[in-house]
Structures are given as structure tokens and as C-alpha cells.
Amino acid sequence: MLILAHNAIKAIGRIAFRVGMRLPMVLFLTSVLVCIAPGFDSDERQIDARLSTESIQSLRQLRAQNRNPLTAFIQFVGGAVQGDLGYSSTFNRPVWELLSERYPATFRAVGVGAFTGWAVAVLLASCVTLFPGFALRGSSTSIAGLLLCVPSALLGFMAIVLQSSVASAMSCVVFSRLFLQMNTLFDKASAQPHVMAAEAMGLTRRALFRWHIAGPSTPQMIVLGASSISIALGAAVPLEVICDSPGLGQLAWKATLGRDLSVLLGVTLIIAALNSVAAATTDIANKVLREQAS
Amino acid sequence: MRILRRFAIGFLLVVSLSSVAPQIFTPSSYDTQHRRQPNEAPGPTFLLGTDDLGRDRFARLLYGARTSLLLAPAAALLATAIAAIAGVVAASITELQRPLFYAVDVIISTPLLFLLLVVRALLPLDTSAIISVSILFALLGLLGWASGVRLFAAATQRLADSDFTIQAQASGCPPSRLILMQFLPGLIPTMFAQFCVFVPGFVMAEANLSMLGLGVSEPLPSLGNLMSDLLNYSAVLEQPWLLAPAILLFGITGSLHLLVPKVD
Numbered sequence: 001m002l003i004l005a006h007n008a009i010k011a012i013g014r015i016a017f018r019v020g021m022r023l024p025m026v027l028f029l030t031s032v033l034v035c036i037a038p039g040f041d042s043d044e045r046q047i048d049a050r051l052s053t054e055s056i057q058s059l060r061q062l063r064a065q066n067r068n069p070l071t072a073f074i075q076f077v078g079g080a081v082q083g084d085l086g087y088s089s090t091f092n093r094p095v096w097e098l099l100s101e102r103y104p105a106t107f108r109a110v111g112v113g114a115f116t117g118w119a120v121a122v123l124l125a126s127c128v129t130l131f132p133g134f135a136l137r138g139s140s141t142s143i144a145g146l147l148l149c150v151p152s153a154l155l156g157f158m159a160i161v162l163q164s165s166v167a168s169a170m171s172c173v174v175f176s177r178l179f180l181q182m183n184t185l186f187d188k189a190s191a192q193p194h195v196m197a198a199e200a201m202g203l204t205r206r207a208l209f210r211w212h213i214a215g216p217s218t219p220q221m222i223v224l225g226a227s228s229i230s231i232a233l234g235a236a237v238p239l240e241v242i243c244d245s246p247g248l249g250q251l252a253w254k255a256t257l258g259r260d261l262s263v264l265l266g267v268t269l270i271i272a273a274l275n276s277v278a279a280a281t282t283d284i285a286n287k288v289l290r291e292q293a294s
Numbered sequence: 295m296r297i298l299r300r301f302a303i304g305f306l307l308v309v310s311l312s313s314v315a316p317q318i319f320t321p322s323s324y325d326t327q328h329r330r331q332p333n334e335a336p337g338p339t340f341l342l343g344t345d346d347l348g349r350d351r352f353a354r355l356l357y358g359a360r361t362s363l364l365l366a367p368a369a370a371l372l373a374t375a376i377a378a379i380a381g382v383v384a385a386s387i388t389e390l391q392r393p394l395f396y397a398v399d400v401i402i403s404t405p406l407l408f409l410l411l412v413v414r415a416l417l418p419l420d421t422s423a424i425i426s427v428s429i430l431f432a433l434l435g436l437l438g439w440a441s442g443v444r445l446f447a448a449a450t451q452r453l454a455d456s457d458f459t460i461q462a463q464a465s466g467c468p469p470s471r472l473i474l475m476q477f478l479p480g481l482i483p484t485m486f487a488q489f490c491v492f493v494p495g496f497v498m499a500e501a502n503l504s505m506l507g508l509g510v511s512e513p514l515p516s517l518g519n520l521m522s523d524l525l526n527y528s529a530v531l532e533q534p535w536l537l538a539p540a541i542l543l544f545g546i547t548g549s550l551h552l553l554v555p556k557v558d
Contacts, residue, residue: 022399022400022403025396025397025400026400026403026404029400029401029404030404030409030412033409033412033413034412034413034416145548145551146544146548148547148548148551149494149543149544149547149548149551150540150544151498151501151502151505151518151521151543152498152502153501153502153505153506153521154505154521154524154540157524157525157527160527161527230402230405233405233408234405234406234407234408237407237408237411237502237506238407238502238505238506241506242505242506242525252408252411253411253506253508255411255415256411256412256414256415256508257415257507257508259415259416260415261412261415261416264411264412264415265412267408268404268408268409268412271404271405271408272403272404275402275403275404275405276403279399279402279403
């Protein structure tokens, strides 16, 4: 029991360390992108016809003064450490308040969508391997292929038409991206010489799948599970905007339209944190599984 | 599968040729307004009807396909080149491998769409449509390369461990020559596969952004901004020809996915 608790604490510590190492770099990268963007010194007030050329020039100079990515990064991190992520000019509210109000909707949709999409992909790929036949393989591959060619925004629209939720559209996006990879994974495991020999010696298909196909593929399946979170987060913007869901994706979109940088940086921070936690957890779970297997 | 691939190549060729020279198929340009014929139904003059500004939908579809089919491969070429260089460097210079992979992990930590939104929010207010679309695809190329680096590093490592490389090193072949004459030609199949993966991804990213009004801006058409008409559900029921851009996008991305070769 003590060893288990010790290992769990160690794993949590490793995850925290990895996320802690990754997040500042993501923020710095975002600051660099913001500062080198061609319109960094532009301000919406610059197209106000009532302002004189001198006023516009001084506005431009004021923004140009903050063009150092390192200074912008230090300012943002300094504020974030004290719980201050800035103030939204579009919503006239503190960014922290906006983020805490919106993240539950996105996290719920991403959680449900990523898990459902991954589970359906695993289940269908397992069925295709367990019951070989052209009909099942052909139909499931066609469905995944068809969904892969539809933009997430259009899937969101279809979710509205079918009176479905953002999470269901998200699960379609995740399923389409994972199913073919899952299928390839199982196909490769099935084509191993020892698996073919075991099948020839009369081992049942179910036992073969349980012990020689799904078992050895578990670490890769977990990795695909983590990438499902990243895929779902990527689809959050178009889906939440089209389905009018009050989440972080919709917030990012509104902030983009309003050129609200503090909100965009805050959203990027949360999305990167969630993604990093998922990736670090998967890496560590994968390592533990491999250690146990060896 | 082979028949499907041939069909995909044929379809892409037809679409590419018709979008490279749309003037052959339609006399109208993408921004020509036929003000006396707004919201026209399909007919012999306007094959897909006109929009509410009287612009020929068929002409806009051809020009829109041109935007996507010219710029997405250009962005994919840029992303493939950056990924290949980073992969070769990571595999060849072991001291740089860890920092490079760390940088890749950092970039992958944030979904591409969020990074694009950050930069898109900061484009100058007076940017013309053509410059804005060029910047969008350049950004796709500059930010979308990270997912391919590990693949190139693994492929380079395989080449570096091969017998011919060891023999070349023993014969005194300098590393620069080894990279230029052996590794890069050996990486061409991987580059092609990665390029084929990037192109549909970038076409879809543009479509998603444009449907949200953040991609290609008016009056320039793209498959994404033409599809924003679909968001009006009742209009789609009355005018099913509005589905044409979605069907074309579906055909293009489907064909591109079919062309992706298998690389071990």
C-alpha cells in the first residue's frame, strides 16, 4: 500500500514537473507570435476618422513600445503568479473571471467527446479485427473516411440540425481521426509471425485478440487516447462557435474578433495546460505499462 | 484501392485544371456583380445560380478551389521542408535532439487553431484580402510543421544506422556530403507522405477558419468562406445547390487522403 502511494505521488510529481517545464515555453512562444505579428502596433482606434494623424501615430508608438516578447512574457507570468491574467477590453471584465466561467463547458464537452470518440474507435476497430469480413471493415472505414473529409464547423452545424450536443460532434471528429490509426495498429499486431502461428495452431480468435493483439497494443491505444484530447480541443473553437456553446473556444473566437490579447493568452494557457497534463499522464502511464510488461 | 486512387488522381487533375483556368468555363470573375440577377437559381447562364450580391456562384467556386489548391500545397511544402530539416538535424546532431524535441512538444501542446487565432487577431486592420490569405497559409506552414519532425528523425536515424552509411563514414565521407547525397534522397518518400498528410489538413484548417469569418476575407472566395452559406439551414433546404462547395471540399480532401502513401 505504501509503495503504491509512493509511486502515485512520484507519478503526480513527474506530471507536475513536465507541465511546469512546458507551460512557460508555450506562453513565451505565444508572446513571440503576438509581438512579431505584422499588426501588433495596430489598434482599432486607429481607424477612427475623428483622430488626427498625430494621435494615430502616438497610438502606434505606444503599442510599438511593448513589442519586446520577453517583457510581454515576464509581465504576463508575473501577473499570472499573482492570479491576475489581465483585463478584457472586449468583455470589460477580468480575464480570470471569464475563464473560470467558461472552462466547465469546454472541459465537459472535451472529456465526453474525446472519451466517446476514442471508445467508439477502439470498439469498432476491435470488432473489425475480431469478426473479419469485407462488410464490417468496408463500412466502418468508409464512415471514418467520410467524417475525416468534413470540416469540424460543418459537423457542428450537422449537430444543430440533428439536435445533438457539441460533445457528440466532437466525438465524431475524434473517431474519424483515431479509427484508421487504431485499425492499422491491430492489423500490424495481427500480422506478427507468432500471432499467425498461434492462429494456425487453432487458438480462438477471441483469445488471440485478448492476449496477442489488444494486450500488446495497449500502450499505443493510451497514446491515442491522449491525442484524442488534443484533437477535441482543436475542434472546440469551430464547434462551440457554430453550436453557440459558452465555452473557451467561443471565448477565443470572440476575443480574436475583438483583438483582445489578454483573453487569447489566458485561453492559450488553459488549453496548453490541459493538453500538457494529458500528454504527460499518457507518457508516464505508458512507461509504467512498458515496465510492467518487461 | 488502386482504382480508387486512380479516380482520386483524375478528380484532382480535373479540379486543378478547371480552377487554374476558370475563364475557360465561366465568363464571370469571382467579384463580378450581376446586380439585376441576385439570388438567381441555377440555369444555363449561371450554372450554380448567383448569391445575394449577384455574383456567379460557379465562378466563385472555381476561383475558391484555386485559392485552396494553390496555397495549401505551398504551405504544406514549407511545413514539410521545415520538418525534414528539423528531423535531419535532430537525428544527425545528438546534442540538439533533446532541445529540438522539447520545442516540438511545446508547439504541439497548443492546438494549431488556437495559435492561428492569436496571430490572426493581430493582422493589420487595413490588410488586403490577398495579403491576408497569403499570411494565413504562410502561418499554417510555419506553425504546422512540428507534427512531422519525429517521423523524419526516425527515418534519418534508420538511414544513419544502415550499412551503406557506416561504410561511407569509414571511407571518410564528410557528414555534410552524407546528408546531402544519401539522407535527403532517402527521405523523399517520407517527405511525399508527409506532404500528402499536410495538404488536406491545411485545406480543412482554412475551411474551418473561413467558416468562422477568420480565414480568407471577402471578396476573395475560398472553399471555406463559400461554405459559410450553409450555416443558414432553411436556405440550404430551399437551395440545395449551396451544398456545392461542401461537396467539392469533400471530394478534394477525400482524394488527397487516398493519395497518402504508406510509410513504415
